[in-house]
Amino acid sequence: MIVDDSAVVRQVVSDMLTRDPQIQVIAAVSDPVFALERLKTLSPDVIVLDVEMPRMDGITFLRRLMSERPTPVVMCSSLTEAGAATTLDALAAGAVAIVTKPKMGVKNFLLDASTDIIAQVKAAASANVKRLTPSARSDSRPAAVLPSPLKPAADAGRAGQKFTADAVLAATTGAMKRTTERIVAIGTSTGGTQALEAVLKVLPKDAPGIIAVQHMPERFTAAFADRLNKICQVTVREATTGERLLPGHVLIAPGGKHLMLKRSGAYYYAEVLDGALVNRHKPSVDVLFRSVANCAGPNAMGVIMTGMGDDGARGLKEMRESGSSTLAQDEASCVVFGMPKEAIRLGGAQRTLPLNEIAGAILLYAAGA
Numbered sequence: 001m002i003v004d005d006s007a008v009v010r011q012v013v014s015d016m017l018t019r020d021p022q023i024q025v026i027a028a029v030s031d032p033v034f035a036l037e038r039l040k041t042l043s044p045d046v047i048v049l050d051v052e053m054p055r056m057d058g059i060t061f062l063r064r065l066m067s068e069r070p071t072p073v074v075m076c077s078s079l080t081e082a083g084a085a086t087t088l089d090a091l092a093a094g095a096v097a098i099v100t101k102p103k104m105g106v107k108n109f110l111l112d113a114s115t116d117i118i119a120q121v122k123a124a125a126s127a128n129v130k131r132l133t134p135s136a137r138s139d140s141r142p143a144a145v146l147p148s149p150l151k152p153a154a155d156a157g158r159a160g161q162k163f164t165a166d167a168v169l170a171a172t173t174g175a176m177k178r179t180t181e182r183i184v185a186i187g188t189s190t191g192g193t194q195a196l197e198a199v200l201k202v203l204p205k206d207a208p209g210i211i212a213v214q215h216m217p218e219r220f221t222a223a224f225a226d227r228l229n230k231i232c233q234v235t236v237r238e239a240t241t242g243e244r245l246l247p248g249h250v251l252i253a254p255g256g257k258h259l260m261l262k263r264s265g266a267y268y269y270a271e272v273l274d275g276a277l278v279n280r281h282k283p284s285v286d287v288l289f290r291s292v293a294n295c296a297g298p299n300a301m302g303v304i305m306t307g308m309g310d311d312g313a314r315g316l317k318e319m320r321e322s323g324s325s326t327l328a329q330d331e332a333s334c335v336v337f338g339m340p341k342e343a344i345r346l347g348g349a350q351r352t353l354p355l356n357e358i359a360g361a362i363l364l365y366a367a368g369a
Contacts, residue, residue: 187285189307191335289315298323
């Protein structure tokens with residue numbers, strides 16, 4: 001079901017989705033009030049939902065939907081700083097994914113982004129909806145999801161070749177031997193906003209430095225980091241080039257950019273750079289994990305959490321081979337088990353843990369246990 005007050009968006013998205021033989025659009029309505037009426041007789045697997053609409057806003061509708069009949073929801077949000085804050089509210093309310101759209105040229109943008117949108121709708125259909133319910137959120141389980149960033153079709157690696165981390169940096173064996181400072185690298189995607197929150201909220205101020213990739217559109221990561229910073233004891237910021245990774249600090253990759261860990265002597269710092277999409281993502285977890293394997297090795301822990309696809313699986317294996325401690329979130333607590341499952345299959349994860357035990361594992365690692 002598509003719920004959007006723009007007739008153009010409803011038509012374009014309907015035509016786009018119905019071209020895929022696995023997707024059927026059973027309704028396209030102009031506001032949540034009409035949607036509620038249609039839901040009396042229809043049971044969609046996924047709802048594509050606009051945020052700003054007449055009669056009832058998308059977030060109010062979403063909260064009602066999740067309390068009465070939890071259904072995977074893909075939010076359709078304008079790509080603005082103001083819209084980012086509103087959309088994060090939607091994620092907290094239980095949305096599954098974000099489709100970002102510009103204020104101008106919406107039709108052409110949606111057509112260019114059709115491959116990504118179809119993939120996100122399919123991912124939402126396979127999401128573990130139990131993880132999206134209020135009871136799951138009260139148990140510190142992941143409640144919402146963010147997709148990969150939607151970029152113009154001309155961006156390298158978008159529609160054609162699927163690039164690996166080799167497109168951004170080469171693997172090396174230059175990691176320094178063990179030091180007293182330990183760091184943690186986290187990679188996550190679908191379900192990751194709430195999964196990261198669940199982990200970071202329980203960490204103390206003296207937790208090890210954390211560097212993280214969450215697949216998220218441009219202009220959303222700053223608002224996401226700011227929101228986490230307000231509710232966590234650790235300091236959370238969107239990463240900038242040259243910023244040191246310190247104990248009690250968390251650096252989040254900016255949307256639309258890759259994030260790497262670099263080393264100068266015994267100090268670790270962030271480097272933010274552009275480049276090709278890796279595994280169709282920017283930021284890419286594989287790029288981050290490879291950089292950590294290259295320069296930190298046995299001084300690092302790698303954590304891969306809920307997400308669609310396989311980004312980060314090879315990088316986690318490289319981290320393990322460089323001497324890092326590695327773990328994956330278990331299937332039962334994931335919204336989508338794709339990324340952890342692939343990491344386990346490749347042998348990158350030394351062990352699996354439920355989401356509510358990952359923060360404890362990080363603290364044990366930092367203590368040398």
